[in-house]
Amino acid sequence: MAFHCYLWHGDTATAQGPKRDSLCGDLSLATPPVLTRDWLRKPQSMLQRKASTPEEAVNWLKENFDQHAPKMAHTQATSISPEDRFGSALADLHSGNDLSWGFPLLGSKYLALAVIAVH
Template identity: 80%
Template structure:
């Protein structure tokens, strides 16, 4: 299996506003897709890492989460314990399940993370 790690950081209105389907549904635009598997069809610039292990993908998730956690609402950053958040992610990836996480950030920004499993 290969684990493709994707990241998008931008304005909240892009992913939650009235033009979401048009902005995110266009597979040529560097915006989070409407359907999780469509991350694979988005511009390659959104691909942050490929790894051959679920542990490598979780390591990437932890790095990116930790980098952006100070900009998250306290409840978003700490509402789920670290072992539960990343332990669940590891279990999902080990079973071949794709991940798609989204977090509102300070300043009307948004962080979208995804790990897509390809067999």
């Protein structure tokens, strides 16, 4: 099993606004998809890393989460302990589950992180 790691950073209106389904449902656009598995069908430019282990994928998640955490509302970044957040992610990936996280950021921006298990 491999793990494809995706990141999108853009306007909140694209990720959560009224046009979300049309913008994100178009698989040719570099926007977060409506369905989690559709990350695999989005443009290859959105693929940030191919991890060979769940641990490597969680390290990627942690690096990107930590990089953007200062731009999150305080409770988004701190309401779940790092041990719980990344421990749960590791358990999910070990089980072959996909992950899709989304966080509104300051300044009407949005961060989407996803790890898709590829069997």
